[in-house]
Amino acid sequence: MNWFRSAPSGRLGLIAGQGEFPVLFAEAVFSLKKDLVVFGLRNYTDPRVEQYAPEMHYVDLWALGDLVGLLKKSNIKNVVLAGGVPKREIYNSSFKMDDTAEGFIHSTGNKGDDHLLKAFEIFLKLKCGISVVDSRIFLKDALAPKGVLTQRPPTPEEWKDLRFGYKIAKGIGKMDIGQTVVVKSGAVLAVEALEGTDHAMRRGGELGHGDVVVVKAAKPNQDLRFDLPCAGIQTLSVLKSISSKVLGVEAGKTILLRKKEFLEAADKQGVTLVGM
Structure with missing residues (x-):
């Protein structure tokens, strides 16, 4: 499938990591008057994203079980991933992940970004019935x-x-x-x-x-x-x-x-x- 040309219909989700990219994306979607639900990482996601989010939820970093619960309740079928997620904590023994995140990390084997993100896409589809779509659909001018x-x-x-x-x-x-x-x-x-x-x-x-x-x-x-x-x-x-x-x-x-x-x-x- 050509994800770049396949604009999703219905409500759209945004899993917002660090940096300005999630803010830019949310602003672009907001300008199109599209219904957007944003899932941010507490203490990491830029709070400016809130002004473009009719519905906003926060979860702790690597609280994957909480994210799954929110996604299931959100009535969305498509989501965009934007912004960075700190990976250092994967190797920090004092950092606590929830059981869902720990199971996900241990199941992936390869910890390269591409491998982890592809595994996360499959995880979202299996656990929530949600597909990941291409952010460039809304940001071609950027x-x-x-x-x-x-x-x-x-x-x-x-x-x-x-x-x-x-x-x-x-x-x-x-x-x-x-x-x-x-x-x-x-x-x-x-x-x-x-x-x-x-x-x-x-x-x-x-x-x-x-x-x-x-x-x-x-x-x-x-x-x-x-x-x-x-x-x-x-x-x-x-x-x-x-x-x-x-x-x-x-x-x-x-x-x-x-x-x-x-x-x-x-x-x-x-x-x-x-x-x-």
Whole structure:
């Protein structure tokens, strides 16, 4: 099935993780006057999402049994997954999951993001009769187009690093490691793993002493209903902190959060943004 073109009918659910992406998605759905039910993670989901949610529920992180109960009562058949979910607690013996979450985690084996998310999709279908749909249905204008998207084009050396970084990003993605790499002068300085994008960027920036190139790409054959690459104002903030002026993102598969404002801020900051 082509999930990108299959717009769901009826009430729509949103399981909202960390970051601005869930807020952007909820705002887009709200503008279409579609009935939206949001399920947020207590102390993690951005509370701004509430203004676009006619119905809002919160559950604790990894309280999967509570989430299942709410989903069953919600009268929805389709749900979107948006935003990050902290994975570090999986390896923290002092962190308490409920029995449902513990059973789910132990049953998955492979803890890579793609594997976990696919397993979660199957879990939702079996436990709740709910299908996961593609968020891009509602956010087509937010996708990064191909080409140079800001005023300053890359230098020849920056182009080399962009192409090199894109190749490496696809390589680590194929192994379900992460989506982001930091490179400089043909050397890999950092790859995103469990710590997440921002930490990987800071680590690479520290090792490269500035002027690094950051590339973010979807994983090869990634199911884009899950874990879409995103870039926004927070990305620019991290780039500034590591004195980086070049960001490459995969065209057609990366969400630019608040796209117009993001591109204006990138130009003001002197950042080169390329859709690859």
